[in-house]
Amino acid sequence: MEMNRLYIGGNWVQPSTDRKITVTSASDGKPLGAVPEGMEADVDRAVHAARTAFDTPGGWPDWPPDRRSAAMLRLADELDGRSGETAESVSAQNGMPISSASAFEGAVPAMLLRYFAELASKTPEEEQRDGIPMGTTTVRREPVGVVATIMVWNFPQVIAFFKVAPALAAGCTLVLKPAPQAVLDSVVLAEAVDKAGIPEGVVNIVPGGPETGAHLVTHPGVDRVAFTGSTAVGRRIASACGQLLRPVTLELGGKSAAVILDDADLAAHAEQHFAASFLNNGQTCFASTRILAPRSRYGEVVDFHTALAGGATVGDALDPATQIGPLVSSRQRERVEGYIGRGRAEGARLTTGGGRPAGLEQGWFVEPTIFADVDNASAIAQEEIFGPVLTITGYDDEDDAVRIANDSPYGLAGTVWTTDPDRGDRVAKRVRTGTIGINGYLPDITSPYGGRKDSGLGRELGPEGLRSFQQLQSIYHP
Template identity: 60%
Template sequence: MIEYDQLYIGGEWTSPAGSSTIPVHSATSEERIGVVPEGCEADIDAAVAAARKAFDDPAGWSRWEPSQRAEVLERFAVSLEKRSEETERRVSLQNGMPIWLAQQFEGPFPPLLLRYYGALVRDVAQEEIRPGMLGGKSVVAREPIGVVAAIVPWNVPQAITFLKLAPALAAGCTVVLKPAPETVLDALLMSEAAVEAGLPAGVLNVVPGGREVGAYLVAHPQVDKVSFTGSTAAGRAIGATCGQLLRPVTLELGGKSAAIVLDDADLQSSIESFFAATLLNNGQICWLGTRVLAPRSRYDEVVDTVTGLAGSLRLGDPMDASTQVGPLVSARQRDRVESYIAKGLNDGARLTTGGGRPADLDQGWFVEPTVFAEVDNQHAIAQEEIFGPVLAVIPYGSEDEAIAIANASDYGLGGSVWTTDPDRGESVARQVHTGTIGINAYVNDPTAPFGGIKASGTGRELGPEGLHAYQHLKTIYLAP
């Protein structure tokens, strides 16, 4: 059992205002493995007040030189690295992420982002002087936006947390973080690292809680900016609230991305990259290419290849380094995925592999990697985000038809093109309506912006654009 009885607010471990707790369960054993306090509105009030005080302090975090903040972020990175093995373990226990993937995403990525954004604010000028056309000149300065409400999901909890924390803190903002109830043990371990690193009081505050607590935080009158990663339905509600308040918001939401297999593709030679772009993290990543578009001239071959891949994956304990697919995060999530498998069958799609629970695993929220063939792009399994290891293989005739099918979606977050001709792949990629897309692979590089269009959200994370999301522009006119 990993137990906490306090919250990290105002630079200290403090007793929660209420008595409710969040039980934490293993996705593999289904057993209870921890408990943390559940924050309430009074805790949010205290956290926001601490963040507000820290931001408004005339000698505080927002007024520090960027190099000073970068030094603290480096100490934070070092403290996180000391705890990386335990962070990886806790994430895998909670959400079923295979441990080898946690060792790539959850351990090293947060320190990498802290160092990237620390260097960015330290080394890149945050203001410029522009000569005027009407006489005089202007100073255009980037200033921290204020108190940030950061709400993160359970699927890649630490990496996504630092998509927000690293640029926000580097910019000089202060943050109230609400982690998802399913993955709170890693968030409080991260708080321990913040204490050791000596983050000034109130710069970072962590309040676990459910939707109601999140909604209260989003609408709090002392919050200046909201950054949310999660479902499109929740994002719409948050966007509506922020619209009413004229409050800046970044929304990284759902996806139903297309993996376009062109007629010259050699999937076998890039099967590991294809797996990473379509079934990574047990299918619990928003940008995965869960719609596989295959040319009719090679349709059966592509179906066989994708089916062979899914059927060959090793299911099991995510703490085992040889496991490729672990359990889903919860019984509720497994029920959701199974309901979509039933919809696929009812709509007439042909199941080629999977579709059930593994017979040799009687504990854990497992679903077999599942592939459907003969899928129409209008089927529910082709239009709605499932968030599990389920792929829909959709046939197309011409290249133009493939692009049209890829674009016939409410979403636009990720995607990929598979071909032996990179120039042809880039031409197709440029015609797909999406925020990000890869050719023969897919990766979120820290230097390039990540985010979606349409129902996949608004705003960008990563790259300099991720820093700019936590800054506003101030123009100072200087008379001649």
């Protein structure tokens, strides 16, 4: 794919420079295509388009919710028609196995649009409240304005629509900045937006690097920022938005614990264990990569996860049989291999993996790796690796398991594994994390998703996700 234009203001426009972002295949390192690299002038143009679309009387924010919902449903249909193209594009770029890309990148964005379209049509835009001690007040929900959305490379379309769908439903306009590592799918998105008849300037897309993102985040024409990415970058964005008093949602890193209770049936949930820990080759912020095992069953848990990792099919991301594909880039592979080296140096016991798979010399592959006998204070247990590497730490009793699970700077997700649902709920409620699952985990579109501690600020999805793109006005009547 060779794209020479940017999608801004409802049109394919000439970029301000001839600079390009070239994307390579994660599976073989060969070029996949190129798109223009947006610069500050392109961001300015996109924000102006979004600002105009928001501020013009009778525009998108002033449409009745049912009319906006109808446009969102058209966009959902267009995305459905391109689901295979989107999935293949993402899989080729970031190494996500095509089976996962089809289930997530190819399907979930349309689900999100349909959910938030229906939610918006059923959510009153204002309500009357009896005042105390007298009078009445009309409480109005208004769209927050122009939203800057910083997209990520690991789930580029799904996580983008965590923001795009509720923002559109609320009546906001957007400027999206795709990540350079996975940008070709944004062209497919732009084509869908154009064909769906979304009004000019409501959705604008400017690919670029960190400088482009920084300019967008601090642009005076932006009213709100929605970011998913690393904690380090999230801190910088939070600082910038704090200085500007600009609302921001930050969904950041994770190092989630899988608390395996002593009554867990491992074999009955083997598929769920694999998905919870190895989804997208471990390039998943909510992955349960920190396994906590009861000492009474420690050897069994180690053997189970060693077999799970060692038996996984590693290969080309576009092969339907692949369970573990390559990492997104050579840089990411070097990062993961660095952590594997630190694990060895810290004295953890490597039970499987730790190297590059034989026969896959091209591409950015790392073997699924298990470390046992891991001290929870070690780097590989405390820091986000973002690859197919799991650590296993023993615990004495339930209280000890909860203590270790909470002994982390992160608090995004997690899992509890048990044959007793009530016991699982009791343990889950004690883990200080934004989301958690019993015998498996995926974010639920209808429920709030987000982290505590270094895992971020704010919530996405569910009614809470819609409200985060609205602001309130109270009109008092004596």
